Amino acid sequence: PKFGGRFNPGLITRAVLPLARELHAQQPFDLVDAQFFYPDGPAAMAVARDLGLPFSVKARGADIHYWGARAYGRDALLETADAAAGVLAVCETLADDMAELGMARDKITVHYTGLDRDLFRPMDHVGLKKRLGESFGIPLAASDTVLVTVGALIERKGQAFVIKALADLPNARLLLVGAGADETSLRGLARQVGVADRVHFLGSLEPALLPPILSAAVAMVLPSASEGLANAWIEALACGTPIVITDAGGAREVVTSPAAGVIVARTCRAVREGIDEVTRNPRPPQMVAATVERFSWTANAAALAAHYDAVA
Template identity: 50%
Template structure:
C-alpha cells in the first residue's frame, strides 16, 4: 500500500466547485488505483477576523474542517493570509500545517508528500517532509512558476523548494525548461501531462443542434479561462471585427470583466461577445459542442486543460506560443499557433472556419491525454521517490 498525502491549495469546495477541478480529477484517478491510499489537505487561507466579514471569506470560513469530496478524505485546515502580501503565505502555511500533518502522520503513516501547486504548497511540503522524514514531490502548473517563481517576495522560496524536493513534475516540457532556468535540477523533473475525460468531452452528433440549444447560430468561438490580463481575452475581442458574423463565448470570471465589456462596446461587437462568467465543469462539454474554434491568446501557460478538452470535442484551437502549445498541437488538424495580435488571431480563425478539419482528426490529438494514464504515471513517480529513500 502506498500512502500518499496530497497538499493542494487549489482544490474544489462547496463555494467554488470548479476551483482546481483538474487537481481533484487527477487525485480521484490516483486514489482509484490498486494499493493506493490518498489523504488530501486542501488548506483554506483566511484573513484576520475583521477581514472575514466579506461574503467571500465568510463562505470559506463556514466550510467543514473535514469532509468526503468525490470519495476522497479531504481536510481543510485554516491558515492566516495577508491579502496583497502573498510572499508571507508560504511560511504561514508551513507553520499551520506542520503540527496538523504530524498528528495525521502518527495515525496514518504516510509514505510520501505530493504537493500539487508550487506556491504556497511547495515550500510548506518541504518543511513538513524534513520534519517527518518523508520524500516530497512538487508539481508545477504554469502560473505558479511564471508568477510566484519571479515575484520578488516568493521567488527565493520557490527556487529553494524546487532544489530541495526529491522529485518535481511539470505539466509540459516547455514548463520544465522554465523550471530549469530558475535553477531547479533538470534530472529530477518529470513531464506529467494532464488528462481529459474522453467519454464526456467528445464531438457532438450535430454541432448545429448544439448551437441552437444555446441560442446561437453562425460561427462560434470559445475561450475558456480566468478573466485576467495574461489570458489575452482582449485580443480575442479585438479580432472579432475582422470575423463578421462570428460569436465569441468567454467562460470565466475575474477582475478584467468590466474592461472586456467596455472594449466590446467600444469596438461595436458587444452583441457578438458573451461573457458567461464562471461555468461549472459539467457545463463545458455543451459549450465545446457548440464551438467551431477554441481560442486562447495567453501570454503564459503550462498546458491548459481547456486546450485538451477543446480538442477532445473535435474543436481545433487557435492559441499563442505559450507553454506546451507545440507539444499539444502536434499535427495541422489540431489548429494554429499564432502571434498575440488581433490580425494573426483573426486570420487563423478565418482559415479554420473556411476549411474545418474533420472532428475525428482533431480529437486524435487529445487521445493520449487520459486520467488513467496521468494517475498511473503519478503513482509510479511517487512510488519511485519512496523506493529511492529505501521505503
C-alpha cells in the same frame, strides 16, 4: 493572492502542520505532495521536514513564471526543488523554463494533464447551436460562427485580443467561459469596438456544461501570454474543436499537426487570421479529437503512481 505572497508559505505551514502531525500519528504517511510549486511547495517542504518524510512538488505554469520573476519567489522555488525527492512539470517547455531558472533539469519529470474522455468528446452538431442558445439565452443562428474562449478573465489569458478581432468577423459570436477581475473592462471593450451584442459572458461553468459549448464552436481561441499546458486546450480538442493559441508553454506539444489548429502571434491581427484559417479549413471532429488521444486520467494516474513509487 494579490498581497502577502512572500508570507503565504509560512502561513500555510502554520495552519496545516498541527493537523498533519495529528494525522501522521494516527496513520503514517509515505510522502508529502504539493500540486502547485508556490506557495504550496515550500509549505510541503516544511511539513515534510517536520515529519521526516520525502516530498514531491509539481509545476503548472504561473507558479513558476509569476513567482520566479520575483527574487524571494525564485529563491523559494530553487530551495524547494533542491530539497524535493521528486519534481514534476506539466510539459517539456515548462521543465526547460524551470531549468533556466536554476533547477536541475534531470530531476524534473514531465507529467501531462489528465482528461475525462467520457465527458469530453465530440457531440452531434445537429441542433446543438439551437439548444445552446436556448440554454444560455443567446440568439444563435445556424449561420453564426461560434467561437469560445475558456479561461479566467485576466489580462494574461488575452480575451481582449479576441474581442477586438470580432470587429472584423461580422458573422461570429464569442462565448466567454470564466470569471475574473477583467470582466468589467472586457465588457467595456466590447461596447467600444461595437461587438457587445456578439460577446456573451457565461461565467464559471461546471465541467459537464463545457462539451456542448466546445462542440458547437468552430474554434477555442486562447491567446495567453503564458501557460503551462492549459486544460482548456486539451478539453477543446477532445471535443473535436481546433484551437487558436499563442506560442505559450506547451503549445507546440499539443498543436503537433494542422488538425489541432494553429499557433499565432499575440496580436489582434494574428488572432483574426488564425480564426479565419480554421474557419476556412474545417477539420472533421474525430480527426481533431484524435490529436489528444494520449491524454487520459488512466495514463495520468499510472504515471503519477510510478513517480510516487520512485520517490517514496
